[in-house]
Amino acid sequence: DENVYTLASVRENLIRQEDTIIYGLIERAKFPSNSHTYDDKYAQIPGFSGSLVEFVIKNTEDVQAKAGRYTNPEENPFFPEKLPPSSVPSYPFSQFLHPGAASININKSIWKMYLQDLLPLLANSGDDGNYAQTAATDLSLLQAISRRIHYGKFVAEVKFRDAPQDYEPLIRAKDREGLMKLLTFTSVEETVRKRVEKKATVFGQEVSLDSDNDGKEKSKFDPTVASRLYKDWVIPLTKEVQVEYLLRRID
């Protein structure tokens, strides 16, 4: 139903996705860095070249593709090459987005940011041997971050429909900077960052039945990592998706 997409409803959706991302951060922070998980030379899986995390993600995406996951326009695979088609009956997902949306997938940038920037902030250094479990938490966190960032397609479509007269000239002129400026709401970004840090503090708390200790015990992870993730990567990449989407919007 196309009527469900309004600026208020897509923002509500983004707010709900914060919870998923923060729980994903908490789950990954439970494990130490476990660097073997990411080491191309460590795994030595017959018939597969790459790291253990790539092995888990590629194969999980294969199964989920067959089960229909990527027929939903909100989902974008990390390894789209040679992904099998869905084997299940199709569901009539909303055709709200412009068809150009399908060609936007910035998971390569998300993957790079995750390994190079986020993991070193999130995981304490160490090795406990739980590489498969670590890769499973990486996968669900990566999927949550990717879904949030690519949801920029829906945000951009709503903004375009609300003010085509403002967007069209900038799209025709391929004016990325102008588009970026028009789609930016600085005060909304500020609110998002503050709420994310607050949620991370609350969700990361140890819950105790002894009310004296409530909130005083060690947090499950550093809540500023969540706000940093949003400020430096999630919000900027969501905006990049919006610009990419808008540039294709009138083709």
Ligand SMILES: O=C(O)C(=O)C[C@]1(C(=O)O)C=C[C@@H](O)C=C1
């Ligand atoms: O809420 C919006 O309007 C969005 O485009 C989402 C978002 C975000 O990523 O949180 C991105 C750009 C805006 O400046 C504000 C917030």
